[in-house]
Every structure is written in C-alpha cells, then in structure tokens.
Amino acid sequence: MRVIAGTARSLPLKCPKGMDTRPTTDRIKETLFNILQPYTQGSVFVDCFSGSGAIGIEAVSRGAKKAYFIENAQAAVSCIEANLAFTKFADRAVILKQDAISALNSIFEKEVDIVFMDPPYGQELEKQMLSVLRNHRYVTEETLIIVEADIKTDFSYAEELGYEIVKEKKYKTNKHMFLRLTR
Numbered sequence: 001m002r003v004i005a006g007t008a009r010s011l012p013l014k015c016p017k018g019m020d021t022r023p024t025t026d027r028i029k030e031t032l033f034n035i036l037q038p039y040t041q042g043s044v045f046v047d048c049f050s051g052s053g054a055i056g057i058e059a060v061s062r063g064a065k066k067a068y069f070i071e072n073a074q075a076a077v078s079c080i081e082a083n084l085a086f087t088k089f090a091d092r093a094v095i096l097k098q099d100a101i102s103a104l105n106s107i108f109e110k111e112v113d114i115v116f117m118d119p120p121y122g123q124e125l126e127k128q129m130l131s132v133l134r135n136h137r138y139v140t141e142e143t144l145i146i147v148e149a150d151i152k153t154d155f156s157y158a159e160e161l162g163y164e165i166v167k168e169k170k171y172k173t174n175k176h177m178f179l180r181l182t183r
Helices: 026-040 054-061 074-087 100-106 125-133
Strands: 044-048 066-070 093-096 114-117 144-150 163-170 174-181
Touching (some): 026 054, 026 114, 026 144, 026 163, 026 174, 054 066, 066 100, 074 093, 125 144
Parallel strands (some): 044 066
Antiparallel strands (some): 144 174
16 A cells, blocks of 8 residues: 555555455545545545545645544554654644544534545444534535445435535445535
C-alpha cells in the first residue's frame, strides 16, 4: 500500500496486521481520487473508520489543508500515527481515537468539505453515520459524503434521511456512494 499521488507520491504506508481492517486497494483509491480531484485542494477532509489512514493521507498529499482520522482500534491508531510521521503530515492531521459516531461531536469546523467512510460491512453503520451527520452544523449542502460499502448494500433510505445520491461507482465486490444533503 502506498500514496498514489501528490506531495507524498509513492511513499509506502503501513497497514494494521490482522483481519480487522480492509485496506482500499491502490486501484480503487486512485479511481476514487480521480473523481475527488476537483474537491480536494484546500479541503477539510474527514476519514471515518480510518484503518491505516491511507485515504486521509492521500487527501492531504493531494492538497487537503486538514484531515481528521476517526478510528477506535489502538493498533490502527498506532499505524495512522506512524504513517503521518513518515509522510510528514502530522501537522495537518487530527486523530480522534473513539467510535465514529461519538467522534463526529469532536469536530469543530465551520464546514467540512469531504467526509469519507468505510465502515465494517453488514452492520448498517453507514446508515447510522448518515443519520447523525445530517444534524451536524459543519455538514452542509456543499459537503460531499462518500461511503465505501459492499456492492449489495441498499441505500434506498438515503432520500428519507435528506440525502441525494449524486454518483455511484461500482467495483467487483464493493462500491462508492457519493451523497449530498438536500435540506
């Protein structure tokens, strides 16, 4: 696993050992950031269920001014800290070591530009997160929310929660859903 592009291009990243994390492949990460390219520069980026921190680090490498890393597993947090030190991005990062829903209350930004989440599959955590996110002042109609989910995950509830699905990108076994609040 490595940083794909930007100021930390090609730098290798550590990944937590074990089966508790599912690192996004370099190919999927590159596709994702090709889509996000117009939105990343100067953004405030939130990486929920961060794992190794690779997605948030990629955002900073590509010009995000600040990234929040939300992760509650100590092994993963240690990995994020090591990766931020190695890429020299620690000064543009905030690590929130707590469960993702609680951590959303620890973000004190006027506006967040991009929220990315890759929760464990099959637990409906993405629905819980979307339900909570819509009530935070820093999530506006301009905030782009991306959910990485199993390809079979149903998002038919998004509209009733106040979201519009603006894009869906499918891969072999998973997909990225791009949403915005409609308020």
